Amino acid sequence: MNNTELAEQIAAGHGLSKADARKVVDAVFAAITDAAAKGTEVSISGFGKFKVKDSPAREGRNPATGAAMTIAASKKLGFSPAKAVKDKLNG
Numbered sequence: 001m002n003n004t005e006l007a008e009q010i011a012a013g014h015g016l017s018k019a020d021a022r023k024v025v026d027a028v029f030a031a032i033t034d035a036a037a038k039g040t041e042v043s044i045s046g047f048g049k050f051k052v053k054d055s056p057a058r059e060g061r062n063p064a065t066g067a068a069m070t071i072a073a074s075k076k077l078g079f080s081p082a083k084a085v086k087d088k089l090n091g
Contacts, residue, residue, distance in 0.1 A: 003029075036077050048081040 001009075003025055011021035032050055035042045042050040057073040081089070 044082075046082055046084050048079055048085055051078050051080065052076070053078045 004022070007022040007025045008018055010016065010024065011018045014021070016024070032042050036050060036052050039052050041052075044050075053076050055074050055076055058071050060069055060071040061067065062069050
């Protein structure tokens with residue numbers, strides 16, 4: 001499912017136009033992205049948590065040449081599903 005399909009499903013289920021539903025979907029993802037960029041954990045009750053994790057710098061190898069190289073530190077966005085989501089996935 002992509003953003004457009006998600007917006008279409010919301011529009012059909014709540015009597016909104018597809019354009020309005022798309023704006024809502026985009027606004028939700030923008031709010032999650034903005035909070036994550038600030039390092040804030042986003043917790044959505046009954047769905048899960050989005051949390052920023054730091055990945056330290058590490059040594060790696062260039063797959064083309066085999067030469068050693070340093071992979072820079074970075075931040076990653078992790079997701080932990082809520083119990084209700086886990087239960088639905090596992091039947």
